[in-house]
Amino acid sequence: MSNYDESSFRVLKGLEPVRERPGMYTRTDSPAHIIQEVIDNAADEALAGHAKNIHVMLHQDGSISVTDDGRGIPVGLHPEEQIPVVVLAYTRLHAGGKFDKRSGNSAYAFSGGLHGVGVSVTNALSLRVAVEVRREGKVWGLEFAEGGEKVGSLQELGACGRQTGTRVRVWPDPRYFDSPKVPLNELERLLRSKAVLLPGVKVTLDTEQPDGRFLTKTWSYTQGLAGYLRELAGDQEMACPIYASEKYAGAQDADFAEGEGAAWAIGWFPEGVSSESYVNLIPTVAGGTHESGLRAGVFEAVKTFVEHHTLLPRGVKLQQDDVCGRMGFVLSARLLDPQFQGQVKEKLNSREAVKLVSSQVRDPFEVWLNLHVEAGKAIAELAIKQALARQKNAQKVEKKKQSGVAVLPGKLTDCESTDIGENELFLVEGDSAGGSAKMARNKETQAILPLRGKVLNTWEVEAGRLFANAEIHDIAVALGVDPHDPEDKPDLSNLRYGKVVIMSDADVDGAHIQTLLLTLFYRHFPALIDNGHVHIAQPPLYRIDVPASGKKRPARRLYALDEGELHAMRDRLEKEGIAADKIEVGRFKGLGEMNPEQLRETAMDPATRRVLPVTLRPEAREETLKLFNLLMGKGEASGRRAWMEAKGHLVEADI
Secondary structure: OOOOOHHHOOOOOOOHHHHHOHHHOOOOOOOHHHHHHHHHHHHHHHHOOOOOEEEEEEOOOOOEEEEEOOOOOOOOEOOOOOOEHHHHHHHOOOOOOOOOOOOOOOOOOOOOOOOOOHHHHHHHOEEEEEEEEEEOOEEEEEEEEOOOOEEOOOEEEEEOOOOOEEEEEEEEOHHHOOOOOOOHHHHHHHHHHHHHHOOOOEEEEEEEOOOOOEEEEEEOOOOHHHHHHHHHHOOOOOOOOOEEEEEEOOOOOOOOOOOOEEEEEEEEOOOOOOOEEEEOOEEOOOOEHHHHHHHHHHHHHHHHHHHHOOOOOOOOOOOHHHHHOOEEEEEEEEOOOOOEOOOOOOOEOOOHHHHHHHHHHHHHHHHHHHHOHHHHHHHHHHHHHHHHHHHHHHHHHHHHHOOOOOOOOOOOEOOOOOOOOOOEEEEEEOHHHHHHHHHHOOOOOEEEEEEOOOOOOOOOOOHHHHHHOHHHHHHHHHHOOOOOOOOOOOOOOOOOOOEEEEEOOOOHHHHHHHHHHHHHHHHHOHHHHHOOOEEEEOOOOEEEEEOOEOOOEOOEEEEEOOHHHHHHHHHHHHHOOOOHHHOEEEEOOOHHHOOHHHHHHHHHOOOOOOEEEOOOOHHHHHHHHHHHHHHHOOOOHHHHHHHHHHHHHHOOOOO
C-alpha cells in the first residue's frame, strides 16, 4: 500500500493546473477555443470602440496569428506585482483588465472575458507564444515557450509612430488536443459572427497555401443582424419580414446598468432556422438565460397582439413553444457582468438576463407588430396552427390514459397541460412551502404536491405494503406509475409528468428528506431514474442585497447556494468596488420563508432555476447498491457508525 502522509500533497503553481487538467479550462477536441480566447480579446477592444480591424492568419507551420489595431496590452510594471502587465496577462490565472467594474475606472465595461483565465490558458497549452505590442509610439516584443514555463525578456523593437495594437502568434501544443488543427469552418463562422456583431469593424482571415500564397476572406455586413439571419435561413421563404432592432438601458434606468441591453433579428420560417446568440460578442452555442428572455419577450408581445385583434379560436391557449417553435433569431446581448457556465462560456447563467432581454424586446416588438398588422397575423396564424396540433396530439394521449385512472390526491394542485414532456411535479417539503410554490408556479405546466413531515424509509419495505403510508400513496397516484423492481420493464404510458422535482429546504432536514425520497425512487421506482425523470431542486441558502453603486449599477438581489458561493460573491462584489459593510446577507430558514417571486426565480422558473438531474452510472450500480444498503438498512447500525467515524471529518458543520 502507498503511504499517505504530508509528502503526498502536491501544490500546483502558475499554469500547472491548466496543463494537468486542460479539460477544466478549455475544449480539448481542437485548439479552436484557445485561439478564440485571443480573438475575443481583439473583439473586446473593438467592442470598447478602440479597434477597427481584426486580422487572423493561419500559417503553414500550424501556428495562428491574431492582430488588432486596438490600444495594445499595457507593457509597464503592475503597481503591486512589479511585473510587466503583458507578462501577467499570459502567465497568471485570474488576472486581467476585465475584472475591474468600478464606475469610471473600467477599461472594459462590457466584455465576455471575466474569468481571467483566457490567454493564460492559451499560453499554458502552446509550444510557443509570441506577442508584439504597439503602444505609446514604441513596438515591444515578448515570447513565451514550453507552456509558459519560459518567459523571454520584454524588448523594445523600434518605433511605430501613432500606430497601436497587438499581434499574438500561437503555436498550439498537439499533446493536449485530439486534433492539432483549428477546424476552418468553425473559425470562419466565429469570424463572420464578429463582423456581424461589430458594425464598422473589418474582419479578415488569411490562410497560407503550400506555395506561399494566401487565400483571403473578408467579412462585412451592411445589413447587420438581419442580413446575417437571412444568410442563415438560406433559400427558405419567410412567413413575414425579418424584424431587427436594438435597445439598451439609459442612465436613468432603475433596473439595469447604463448600456446593458440587446440587439436582435427575428424571423419565422417554415422549416425553422439554426439560431445563434452572443453575450458581449462571445458565442453562446448552448444558449442560456438571454435566449430565454428573448423568447419570453416575443411570446408576451405576440400573445398581446393576438388578444387585441381577437385572433385566438375558442378553447385554444397559446404556449411559448407555439409562438417560438418556428422562430429563427440572432441575438447579441450586452451585460455588465455576465456569469457563464464553465470557462468555455458556451451557456449564459446570469438570472438577470431573462428580465433584461425580455423587457428590452417586448415593447418594441409589440409596437412593430401593430405597425405591420399583416406580418403580425402571419405569425399568429403559425402559432395558432401549432397550438391546435399540440392540443390534438394531447387529446390522443389522454384517451389512452382514461381507463382505470385512480382518484388524484386532494392536496395535489395539478397543472392544466396534458403534454407529458412539459409537465413537472414538485414534491415540496411542508405545507408552508407548498403554499408559496402554488403561487410561484406556472399553472400551465407545473403541479405541486406538498409532503407533511418526513417520508417513510422504504429501503426494506415490501412493495405491497408501500401504500399503507399516505404520503407514498399520494406520490404514486399523482405520478400514475406502480412500484416495480429494477429487473422489470414497467409500463410508463400512464406517467403524468415528465419531471419529478424534489424541492426541500437547503438544510440538514431538507437533505434527509431528499435522501428518503431518492431511496423511494431508487428502490421502488427505478425506471423513473433510468429514464431521467427525477430531479433535485437547489434552492439558495443565502440572499445578498447589493446597494446601487453610481449610475452604472442599480441595486441588485443575488442568491448563493452555500457558504462557498457566498464567499465567492463577496469577493466579486469587493472587486467591483462595493464596500463589505454595504452588502446585506440574509439566510433563508426554509422554502416557506421565501416569497413566491423569490421561489419562482431560484427554484421553479426553468430559465433561472438550478435543478440537478438524478442519474445512475452503469459502472457504479453495485457500489450504489452497497452504499444505500449501508446508509438505509435497519441492520447496518454498526456499519453506519464505522462509516461515520471514518468519513465524518469530511462533512463541514453548518451552524
